[in-house]
Amino acid sequence: MGFVANARMYSVNQPAAAAWKELFGWLAQASGVDLDILDHAFPLPLADLWSREDLACAFMCGFPFMLGPQRLRPVAAPIPARAPIAGRPVYATCLVVRAQSDFHAIEDTFGGRLGYTVPDSHSGYNALRHHLLPYFRRRGAKLYRESIGPLTTPRRVIDAVLAGDIDVGPLDGYALDLMLHHQPELGSQIRVVAVTDPAPIPFLVASPGCPDEIVAPLRAALATFATAPACAKLRDQLCLDAFAPPALDDYGLTLRWDAEARAAGYPQPA
Template sequence: MAGMTLVANARMYAATPAAAAAWKLFFRWLADKSGVDLAVIDYAFPAPLAALWSRPDLGAAFMCGFPFVRSQYRPKPLAAPIPAGARYAGRPVYMTDLVVRADAPYRTLEDTFGGRLGYTVEDSHSGYNALRHHLLPYRSSLRPALYGKRIGPLYTPRRVLEAIIDGTIDLGPLDGYALDLTKRHEPAVAQRVRTLATTDPAPIPFLIASADCPDEIVHRLRSALLSFGDDPRCAELRDALCLAGFAPVVEADYALIAAWDQEAQAAGYSCPA
């Protein structure tokens, strides 16, 4: 891999065009700070994320913890984002906001039962696993299914947001950090939905490099990322990305995500419904 240009992409958190542009600036800063040659590539839906995560020339891209803990050939973790905002308490965590249209009549989560539930994709934590974990206590032998119809896969938080706004679904799961970015850059869009409930926090998706990426390059990228929160040159970029900084990835923390999956499977609740 010596002399090779590595690729970088923020597909998971390119929540709006302005956020995507800010991530491109971020990766340029990362390349400059680390001395690693990074080429920022476009990789929009419907291109499969699994193909991005398995690229041998991957230098930096976000990966969800759910597919990471289920992977047999894991990429190398770089660092985990620390979203700005009081609810994150300075930790590399996130939540799923369960949202409805702003003008919908629902006042509680239970009010949506019997309606149409959306989800992103089965290997998503925020759009599937966390949603299922939050709904699990509401189920019973008399009510094994909470919703009349399950609609998906919708694949991305943006498509969930659009499905809520256009009335295709009644309730949908939105990655809380992706929703933060939408509120920051497209407040008029974000104001068209309303949060009814929020899941428990879980370890957030983190930046990875290829499993074949040399350790020396991984170290340089990781060191640069961990300095992002304190770099005075990055104040405007942190604001644009709704970030406080980055933290080391503690792989053991992501066992929580696997535990939530196992709990739902054991209860016979393989699909949120």
Template sequence: MAASFIANARMYAVAPEAEAAWQALIAQVAAEAGVALDYLPHPAPRPLEELWRRPDLGCVQMCGYPIALGIADVVPIAAPIPALPWAGGRAAYRTDLIVRADSPFRRLEDSFGHRLGWTVAHSQSGFNALRHHLLPHWRARGGPLYAEVRGDLVTARKVLDSVLDGSIDIGPLDAYWHALIARHRPELTAGIRVLDSTALAPMPPFVAAPGLPAADLARLRAAFAAAASRPWFARHAGPLLIEGFAPVAPDAFAPTLAWHRDALAAGYPVPA
């Protein structure tokens, strides 16, 4: 009996409508590739690393930083290209540093001495990008930038909620996730604004476990590459704010590891 493989889009399933669009898009890609995939929900707050370490991954979104760190043995398939001006037509994303809309802060430096939050230590958008962005300021100051730091908030939604309820003053929000939640739940983002944004990093890709047959992997890559030209693409891509998919090289996420090493070499392991 052939092995069964799963699909999942938890990282950017910001609302039921978004997850439904991802599920439908993956189903179309898989059908064109002739690869059978079972969509398996993995709702928050279940740890994403539990999902990523499964041996039956067939097409699952995964952050690039943990790929670079090697926390799970996976094979990249393709990465979405956000249909957003700052992405510039590339499979790239960044982190928005958000504050309440009524915050007195006008520059990042205004937030120093207040309360910072971050998600989880293996997150690019919620930890590594934030730490990299703060590193020059930490070096200049020669010590902590914030009076209080609340880590392990785990999800982007928890960062958003924590800024809104005032339990933190500033926090990192995946800018693509931010755009999606603003589209599907605009009432949640009406009370925040972006104080600053980080440099771009490679977009989280869809990945498979090494056990996915090589022929299936090749057909999925080809189907993702052709997706934007298909008549069904627009109705799924619109709700997901994407314009296509890009191939992913094995070393695509090396820049995130370089950011990690720079911070550790400077003695700055955690945003503070």
């Protein structure tokens, strides 16, 4: 049986997608695991990717991982070069507006149109809700006149902001780092008006039935990524310092934030 690898969640543009394919090529060679690099781009559902029995290495957000009826096997978590806590596999959500807008703080966007990715996304929904919850509690009412989604991907959130379809939208901070690294012109088109609290980052997973003789060498090879001479260029292209073993208990934070919002009567960001 062959096994597949995919980096759909962080293939945010063509250069990033090419770098992930190069990484999986290195990983196959370093681990001795024959990996078929699978294309599974939007609009194909991520749930279909995560349900594959031949999955050996694909990114999954911690929120659906914790919500899922059957846990996938953790492989490794990325440590972004610009992680909000240095040296840790964490990220945050950046709330962005159009640079030419009059919005300079998140409060300025209240009463406008809020975008979101999908309801089972941490960065694009759950973290957004958590950040807005204190404002909702103080107001005791909706913050925005309209909540627009699902926009599904970070790229489509940026497109909606730039098109004026939404006033503010959430972006996975690591995805934004990748976009700005390969498309620096975006930096003059958008502005970050708020950043959420850090949370454990999406990590690479394998199918529940993926055997130890596949998962173990993948983990071992990714543990060498930080120092492997062959990965020096990839570390720059992917804005990554290293990979680490996922601390699964940390991902309980996603469920706690969800429960807090629901208990406050704020089941969806708006």
